[in-house]
Amino acid sequence: MIHPNKIRQKANNLYPKFQLVWLDGDEFFPCLIPADRKLPDDPAAAIHAVQLLRSESKAEKGFGYSIDWRERTSRRHGKNLVPEKIFFSTQMDFLRFIDKEDEFENFTSAVKIIRQHYPEIERWIRSNRKLLADSAADIDGLILVVDYLRANPRPGLFARELPLNIDTKFIERNQRILRGWLDLLLPPTTIRADEQHFARRYGLQYDQPRLQIRFLDPTIQQAFGSPWTDCSIPLETLAKQNVDSVNVLVVENKTCLMTLPNLPNTLAMGGIGNAVADFRLIPWLHQCTIWYWGDIDVDGLSILSRFRIHFPTVKSLLMDIETLCRHREQLGQRVDPTKDPFPPVNLTSFERSAFDVCHSEFLRIEQEQIPSTDVISILERLFPRD
The missing domain is CATH 3.40.1360.10 (Dna Topoisomerase Vi A Subunit; Chain: A, domain 2)
Known part of the structure; x- marks a missing residue:
């Protein structure tokens, strides 16, 4: 009999697939959780396993996985309700159960903003979902930086000199995500493709050795x-x-x-x-x-x-x-x-x-x-x- 912790592990493993399905605009729910539903041979252990499974379900907690039960009679266990199917019926049930409500909200909010400004980096979004969720609070600043460098390629200024409403460490802190966007959004002639150093790659001034x-x-x-x-x-x-x-x-x-x-x-x-x-x-x-x-x-x-x-x-x-x-x-x-x-x-x-x-x-x-x-x-x- 599957343990609730195992269901949580399986649900976490499904989360990346759920994000991709959401990006495609397709339906993900109800989402079936493949599970070992066989009762333990020991009757007491079987009763405990069923009670534990029920105690963490949506029927008891108000969110999480749902269970379709069926009645079964066996010589060893007698007449019992056993799980026929374990599934998440809604997005809220799924996200709350794996404690990713805030992360997914950050992710979807960032995606909507980026799609509005830069639809051409859709493939980058799909490949960098975790990075995007972690950087959601900086999305507006990231767009300011990218828009400025698109309008003013290779400006020859220090990052802190850019006339933008961002903190002095913003670009340094967000180099990874900025590089991914700039490589896709700037004209190739404005990028030194052979250069890994961020400032030299995009024509910013820096504290030279x-x-x-x-x-x-x-x-x-x-x-x-x-x-x-x-x-x-x-x-x-x-x-x-x-x-x-x-x-x-x-x-x-x-x-x-x-x-x-x-x-x-x-x-x-x-x-x-x-x-x-x-x-x-x-x-x-x-x-x-x-x-x-x-x-x-x-x-x-x-x-x-x-x-x-x-x-x-x-x-x-x-x-x-x-x-x-x-x-x-x-x-x-x-x-x-x-x-x-x-x-x-x-x-x-x-x-x-x-x-x-x-x-x-x-x-x-x-x-x-x-x-x-x-x-x-x-x-x-x-x-x-x-």
Whole structure:
């Protein structure tokens, strides 16, 4: 005999189907609940099961599932009323029983508003029903944002500068739903389809990462027109520079960056960790010879791997198995194990060997620990003066 909790579970499982039927304008009720209606063999257990089923039904509580009963006589149980059919007869009975009255009201209200404004995103509604219900309170604001960006594509303003009656965190808080709508409603020519970053994708201004730059050759500093040998430059400003082919040394640790020696035709840039993919936004880097220097550990070598997705010719500095073996006894540190990282691609065999050791032995050698004499020696060999 089915338990009322099992009926509730089945009803919850039917809720997504009910939403789709409602969207199509079709009838869903009465809704039959397939159920095991066989009485337990023990007469006392059978009586309890029937009483429990009845106690949670619409007949007793005023809402919920209804039961069609039929009289049955058996040798074991005698004459009894047993459930013939269990079903929800109305929408209210169904929603109240699974405690989704408010959620469904939010959902239907949001759907009606969206269909009025943007009938072309009907398929999105069907695929994002839970998100839509959760965002129902923000529907009016979402429409304000979308309408503004349709009328003013790629405005070049910060989100908080948009002349809209929304709070300053509204767009940030609703990026997921806004992206779904904007991708469908904006002209394709106004969307940077290759860009995952929300502001860059839709032409909003944002707090750009600032890259630390050190000019290791005065002639490059002069070409940049910078009065400083080191400075911090916004990413998009750096991307607009007109730079001839130079050597670029990307260094994660700031102390290592600031203590690099002068090197011919070379500038150094501070690394930005897992955001290293943002370097792809600097067009002139693709014409440069790039070196990357980070920690010898799982994270550092994984960053190098991701860097090479956008810059396949990037060379590593002091991040191979030879460097690891030379310094592991004096400088190697044990680190806490983390979940297995994705197997790195784009590593050389020497880099991959270092990764495997770091992964299996929970080992790290931080780049700032490597003696400066070793660093200067290899830099002078890699960047010889004329």
